[in-house]
Amino acid sequence: MSLYVMKFGGSSVGDTERMKRVARRIVEKQDEGHQCVVVVSAMGDTTDDLIDQAKLLNPEPPAREMDMLMTTGEQISMALLSMAIHQLGRSCTSFTGWQAGFRTESVHGKARITDILPKRVIQALNNNQIVVVAGFQGMTDDGEITTFGRGGSDTTAVALAAAIKADVCEIYTDVDGIYSTDPRIVKCARKLEEISYDEMLELANLGAAVLHPRAVEYAKHHKVRLVVRSSFNYNEGTVVKEETSMEQGVVVSGIAYDKNVARISILGVADIPGVLADVFGALAKAGINVDIIVQSGVQNGEADFSFTVSLSESEHALKVIENLRDHVPYREVNSEHNLVKVSIVGAGMISHPGVAAQMFDVISKQGVSIKMVSTSEIKTSCVIEGGNLEQVVKALHTAYNLDTDAQVFVGGPQDRR
């Protein structure tokens, strides 16, 4: 007998028919002799519908009241799924985030978990109940309802799995697992049997939407064995764990891309100590996330540097820099928007020198110029023109021996919460 945490995203419980299928899936797991704790997201479009209603009443609704509103989405899912499980003749108890013992810091919209006191969950398991928990939500010590932000239900599942010492945390979604790259671009993308936490973390951070980076971080920290698999079929998924048995010749595990990239360059900045700190301090203060930073050498007491931000934040970033002009003298600022970041990720890169060089070579052989580069121990990212994305991803996929013979067909949009 194993203890499973099973997380189902919004599209897996998108309507009552899907809800019934999920209920059967859970009951099958129990029939195999296992204990089941289920974490569930809001049904399909519920979250968007609630946001739309809120915006009609207040274009900038207070974060506290948004949390009050949004948490009802998961509470509805949780109660309905519990009813569907009862209908199959099983005992089942649902819990809101606060009932399941999720305590958080006092921040609305993106609270971090401070503690989990899963007493009621464990009691219910001991009474042979299936337990259904609302994802994405918790409570502060003052009894305020909070939410975890994007990917919050994944985090609920992983954190709960750690707290109740579950054997496995299964993330059910609408794809079969983690792929070597986006199967919508590369038809012969390969489903990975397993991947390490670190690789998954890089992939998640680099734009692979299947798992939220925060949930992966939590899993890594608490050594929770994660399985990503489809709620629509019984295919084996991808195991995310500490160490993976390195396949022969596989240096790169996956290729990720991010279309949400803009480059900003500041030219002719006076090379005064502290200038970089001033610029990036101001951007941080404005809540803008900076990704890659590249500084060229100093000439005639002036330096040029470039950095990337997400497309949606680029206008804001330009304004921040405009406002700095009196304080930080520079000659010129320019920006570029039609860019993408392509990244190769693989734990094997640590022991295989020259992987980055090979990447540059593959890209240049496609006649594509590399605008910026960023590296870490297990990933290399290149910023290129957006129009070259598909061609470059395909070429890299082939170059790193990731192609399979099989073609992958992907359904709807992936669960994101």
Add this chain to the structure above:
Amino acid sequence: MSLYVMKFGGSSVGDTERMKRVARRIVEKQDEGHQCVVVVSAMGDTTDDLIDQAKLLNPEPPAREMDMLMTTGEQISMALLSMAIHQLGRSCTSFTGWQAGFRTESVHGKARITDILPKRVIQALNNNQIVVVAGFQGMTDDGEITTFGRGGSDTTAVALAAAIKADVCEIYTDVDGIYSTDPRIVKCARKLEEISYDEMLELANLGAAVLHPRAVEYAKHHKVRLVVRSSFNYNEGTVVKEETSMEQGVVVSGIAYDKNVARISILGVADIPGVLADVFGALAKAGINVDIIVQSGVQNGEADFSFTVSLSESEHALKVIENLRDHVPYREVNSEHNLVKVSIVGAGMISHPGVAAQMFDVISKQGVSIKMVSTSEIKTSCVIEGGNLEQVVKALHTAYNLDTDAQVFVGGPQDRR
């Protein structure tokens, strides 16, 4: 400065436009220098939509999970209304039932309030906040979410008004107040300026849907000054309070009717001691509410008796009696379904003998036969054929001097939760 509890029913907050109007109404009250605690029901059809979804998954959903589901309706209303109030530039905090301190017994679907600990409500008021509370819900000492059943939000409002010692509890609905009878039947029905708790209790129990009997009972017990008024205009409503200044010649305050009536008669029952207790004990055990009971005299050691139940429970009641046959011998059972109960209510009946006799006289002059009668200190009810309802109510309304010259126009269905 007065402390107001203002309760808005589901039709008053049926869509975002209505929600905005309610928000303005609350802000106006604050502008007059008052403190406001608002109790809100689920928006329009939300409750029915949730029930429909539940039934698709489980025709008999567990009561606990239904409470989990249903309470989201009020939580959505509460958060949205709070956002609308913020949009008008006011500080506002919303609370779920459990956050507002409603403690209940451990019964799902119709829990009674055991205690109210409104610490957070009072704190928020002291910080000059408008407070919005989700109606209809509370929590057990074990942290289980419960609901109060039909009329639950009225009960929330009245109970909270008592707990925080509010000066007035205003029930906003889609009619202008309490009427002498249903204005949909009698166009010249009169809006009452005031009515006593006892009269209101009888009217509510007898089918007037504007206020739930339980809320009236609570108001009477805690002497909460209630005002029933429209959320769609600024007309004065009806004040419900302990003593009313009796108007000259007004003996009967209101006429109520109930279309949900079935009569069951058991004929030729052996007159053994305990027979009545056996029959009505069995019905009570089956959860069937019996209203009027009439027993005829005993002849030849056999008795006949009749009683009324609600139409929807009559089939079930007949089955219960069928099953009793071995235990309680009787000759025949029959039933009648096309019936209504018409009632006159008035505190003045105590000091004016002959009011009931006058009622029988009015009805018989309409050529309508009375099938059953029931009386209390301040009401008399007659069961008649359903087809005669309108004619009889109009005749009684005129006979007791309740007609006004004005015609009343009534909008949509009344708030029922």
